[in-house]
Amino acid sequence: MTSSSASASEVYRKVIRNAVCATALEQGFSSCDALALETLTEVLQATLIEICHSAKAYAELGGRTEASGADVCLAIVDSGIRMEGLKEFIRRPRKVTLSAPMAQPRVSTPRTLQTGERKNLPNYIPDHFPPFPDSHAYVHTSTHRQPVTEYVAIREKLASQKRDIERALTRFVAKTSGTHTLFPDNPQLYPLIACKPHPQPWMIALCPKDQIFEDEDDDEKEEILPEREGVPDNPYLRPVKMPRRRY
């Protein structure tokens, strides 16, 4: 709001400056100082507003809200502008007219999503008030379905998910590796993952695979050692070896 009004006043100021330029041109000037132009612009703006203030005071003195021509005339005379020359000024020979400033193109606001129905204003609200917004702006609506908290349903869902995952995994493995068919007539009916027979199946059980203590210890030692020294093994940084003396 502030920026638009500021830009509007700038535009009006520009038009006023153009009017000053046109007036100076009419009088016979061909060029103008920037400072002089700005001063005249300020004078013109101040004169306009001053006459307006004065005319308003006269109108209010006469008990009117709207200013009439007589009020403005009195205000003009009051501000010291000679009324006699005004008629000649209208019919001056070299007259420059300025075009009115163009209306600023209105920035179209994108249409908001229309949801629900708009209610009409009730009787006790005057017509100049803005209409009601979408009903969803003030009506309570639940946006989500309530989650299922029943135990049986959750267990059924979990079971079905687990079954789906197992079936998908089985199919995947059956496609990528060997299968064992339960029904020799139709191998595609219910494929099982083929079991890989081991020559000594009991060996796997005897060999402890999960607990590898030695390797971990070695790793720890290796990790700690360089930290203690602080510097990597560099032959140029080793302590000096003095050659043996030979007598």
Place this chain on the structure above:
Amino acid sequence: MQSDKDTDKAAPAPLQLSMQDLLTQLDEYQPTIPDAVALSFMTCAGLETSDPKVVRLLSLAAQKFIADISNDALQHCKMRGAGQPSKKSPKDKKFALTTEDLSSALSEYGIQVKKPMYYN
């Protein structure tokens, strides 16, 4: 000729009559300051009117004031002999509106303009 007759009539006529005359002339007058701009300044000052003639009268008076000032400045400029001869015809002189002339013209209207010291 027409204008001479009108001025002869208007000069001795009372203010009411001349004002009526003026307002009728304002109907066909195209003001230099656009009506919309003058109207916005009026709104700014809190003055309301439904008569477009009032708006025009206002802008005309303000412009007349500026024209008088610039005319005085032109006379000052001519008196100084500061005009630049134009290239096409050396007799016609080009005049530039300077702050010096303007300040002396404005001082006659009771407006004191001083050039800032730092402004060249």
